[in-house]
Amino acid sequence: MNQPANTTAAAAPRPSFGAQLRDAASDWWQNERPTWIYVFKMVFAGLLALGIGYALDLESPRSALITVFIVMQPQSGMILAKSFYRVIGTLVGSVAIIVFVGLFAQTPELFLIASALWIGLCTVGSAHNRNFRSYGFVLSGYTVALIGLPAALNPGITFDSVMTRGTEITVGIVCAGLVSALVFPQASAPGLVRIIRGRFTAFVDLIGATLGGTTDRKQLDIANARFVGDIIGLEALRSSAIFEDPEIRLRSGRLTRMNSEFMALSTRVHALHQLMNRLHANPAPSAQIIIDAISPYFKEVQPLLTRESGEPVMSAVDAADAALKLETYKRELPRRVRATRNTLQLDSDAAMLDFDTASELLYRVIEELHAYTLTYASLNQRRHEREQWEHAYAFKTSMTTALIAGARAAITLLLLSAFWLASGWPSGDVAALNAAAFCAITSAAPDPARATRTVAIGVVFAAIAGYIYTFHLLPRTDGYWMLAAMLMPALMLAVWLTTKPKWAGYGLGICIFFPFLAVPDNFAHFNAAGYLNESIALLVSLIVTAVSFMLLLPPTTDWTVRVLEKQLRKQVVDACFGKLGHLALKFESGTRDLMHQITMLTSSRPALRQNAFGWTFATLEVGHAIIELRTELNGIRTERPDLLSAEAYAALNRLRETIPALFSTPNRDTFADALAANDHAIAQVQQTIGPHYRERSERHRLQRTLSYLHFIRTALLDQQSPLHTMRDGAANTTHSGARHAT
Incomplete structure (x- = not known):
């Protein structure tokens, strides 16, 4: 005869009334x-x-x-x-x-x-x-x-x-x-500390999961939406805490700087994740070769942000040790990537561009992560040189x-x-x-x-x-x-x-x-x-x-969300024509502020929110790449104006005209013009690089320019982007890809 399972185990003793009362009192005291x-x-x-x-x-x-x-x-x-x-x-x-x-x-x-x-x-x-x-x-x-x-x-x-x-x-x-x-x-100071530590720890976990390939796009979107709330929340707490705490006032510049560096870092991570997603979706054998070549570097990042005990970095003291490890890793990364690149056997220039773009984005992630970690570590000191930061969060x-x-x-x-x-x-x-x-x-x-x-x-x-x-x-x-x-x-x-x-x-x-x-x-x-x-x-x-x-024009209507979406897309126009001085920070904070407003308005309308998020990430990817491309070209024009041909400058100027037109009036015609202009600019820069010898610094500049152009192209062709609906079909992708390879 089968015995009930619970007859073989001793019955758990029931807590006494006094113990239950103490637990209830403790819970009340805490909450x-x-x-x-x-x-x-x-x-x-x-x-x-x-x-x-x-x-x-x-x-x-x-x-x-x-x-x-x-x-x-x-x-x-x-x-x-x-x-x-x-x-x-x-x-x-x-x-x-x-x-x-x-x-x-x-x-x-x-x-x-x-x-x-x-x-x-x-x-x-x-x-x-x-x-x-x-x-x-x-x-x-x-x-x-x-x-x-x-x-x-x-x-x-x-x-x-x-x-x-x-x-x-x-x-x-x-x-x-x-x-x-x-x-x-x-x-307010303890709340600031909790947000800073919690965000740093959560982002370390996100980097490990994202670069390790265990995070899908939906999870990344949710995480980014949460981080936007943290960014705005930290700015609100900082602006209040300076009224009550002199220690916060001494660190106010670093807190603002951390917010700026975190925005730039999260954009880099998202861009790298999206590029790897596109490579995973590519059935070509060269895509898998690139994934196998770059993935080992991704797995090396999270240990740099882990203490010797195996726990993640949380305090500013721990961040100082992590910053030293990141600095060493950042210094050695270009040499190691070049060695990996020399061993690759890829069948096209387009495939090599995928690897170059992924490695450039990885380096930028490490660079931004190192800066963010340094600023976090500096909070342990009352005064620090990183306090000199005058770029405020731009609503x-x-x-x-x-x-x-x-x-x-x-x-x-x-x-x-x-x-x-x-x-x-x-x-x-x-x-x-x-x-x-x-x-x-x-x-x-x-x-x-x-x-x-x-x-x-x-x-x-x-x-x-x-x-x-x-x-x-x-x-x-x-x-x-x-x-x-x-x-x-x-x-x-x-x-x-x-x-x-x-x-x-x-x-x-x-x-x-x-x-x-x-x-x-x-x-x-x-x-x-x-x-x-x-x-x-x-x-x-x-x-x-x-x-x-x-x-009277209710704020909760779809029309209001469309107005904010239009304002969001206009961020790319500003990225193309704004002054480069503090443009990156204004672009990052402005885009996230609009994203936060859209999130608040669409809390009960998931379909509308999903479409708005699509435009948000398309704006971040293309706009950020445009700003970096303009920054690189500004340096080339200032120091080596003859590095690019007149035809290449003309092609890049044409791209700068078609991208704003696409985001101002997204349709099939403006999309086709932007994609054609981007492919033409890639071809001109590739022709400038050529097979002949160039100094390493010159080649690096041209390769970075080419990587930014290639990333803009992959963002335009992203199947999960709202821009995907404006393509003429798969034939257009194949034709553009062939033209790109040439």
Whole structure:
């Protein structure tokens, strides 16, 4: 008779109740404790600002409380950065208010038109910038709406309103900054360290898998999309951490440099991977010979990035040892590759070009990896020569989408203002200013209509809770301490909701609008009709904002993605004609910034995202090769202009004309022209090299030029690229290949 398997094994002892309780407490301590510390800190800072506002006899202390919730961030550096730009935005907006009130106080219609134009302009600036600088533009416009509309109704109090508003904001900012920095401070620097170490380790693994041939294109695309998020995240953390940590300020240049070197390195690795994929897809025997010849070099890279214990390099100290090994490997690689090349027996010049291009890309990967590792290792020192780096990350935003966002905010404000003036609605100014503010604030969200709807639901809860507090609980309170105790549960719930991505919009709506409705001014007014009017105005403003996002050229439409794709392809045009000074960095960061925007917009549309990713990688491959080709030719023209013939220069200039035409207007005709121009340029450079003797430096320059041209050709003929659909068929490939070989 068969015995059950579990009868032969001893039953696992069940944990005691105390052990389970300890495990649960440990899990809470690790995962939930930071969240609740953040909740208590923000509520404490908000109530402190509120108390100071009452003590200073400010007109509306709730503005100080709301300011705390607006600038709240997990790290103190982020709070300081956001507060800095909030102050700047408020000051600029205050100046605009004084100007507008002075010019148009007697004509409300002109004042509203000027305010709408100003808010639209600020929204354009917000959409065109990133991080908290964008927030500064939002505040410049929002301040005009918040203070300017009431001031226009009573010009005599304009200066007092501006000063009071500035004081209330300052109180909120100071309280948020002090509490964040002094009470269980959470610095940004550890987050930077985690991103840097995690990215370095992940990229080492990716290099090993990519060069080892175990990563397919889909996995590489996913990894590159993740790295784009890391690049932008590190830049955001760096720009915030410099406000709080002098050590970060000392290393700010190196952190920016690391981002630049990482972008260049990831582009090289992707290009090499794609070239090897094309060789694997090539059925010709020469392709396998090339793969067998170059693959052993790939397997030598990952051990250079591994410690003696077998673990991957993580810390800056370990990176210093890896940099020494990479330097030795880089120095010996050209000689070894030349020796391998001399042993190859290939049947065509095209096959030899494949090997030369692959070996050139491999050398560039090692060169960029060595530079990246050196910069990482330098972070272990407070001061280092690699800190001298002035090339900032260049954000890239479509001016078309930014202008649409600005026009949307201006039109929304004008429509609600016109309704306010025509209807005489007492709370129409609240609806108008709030709609304009949220048009600007949510314009950068992936789905602004949805974000506004979630905030509107939060406003409904805030209005209901605020009514109960204002008319049932507040009359029973006596003094600030009872008011603070009464407000604390609702505020804690609201802040806690903002820590949950799924409910953050609801929490934001409650955080901002519950204090606006429920917290009394220094001179409290109990007016049920006024309360209902303001609640309805807030809700109507958000509904109108959501409708405007759905009707006025919604950012979530395919059209917006196509605009970004066009902007992405224009990067190749800039690569062909831009100034070479800092062109590579601008191209790399701009392309990845556009890629990040497309990723955010297409999160729920995988087919659209896949097509956009195809254009992203085609742009990176061709654009980067064009920049390197131009850099090489610039050196040749400067030092040895007679190295290339007039016919070769003419062919290269023709290529520089046809590639931008292809990416500006991709179709069969422009593709055929670009491919023909590329083949002609290859033939001219090959003819220049010839079979006769040349000095090694001259031959290397010409070989590099030829490698860049050949890589552009393989990128154009890539079957996984969107450009593949513009080819006339397999016959065209064969014909071009034959012509190329000649």
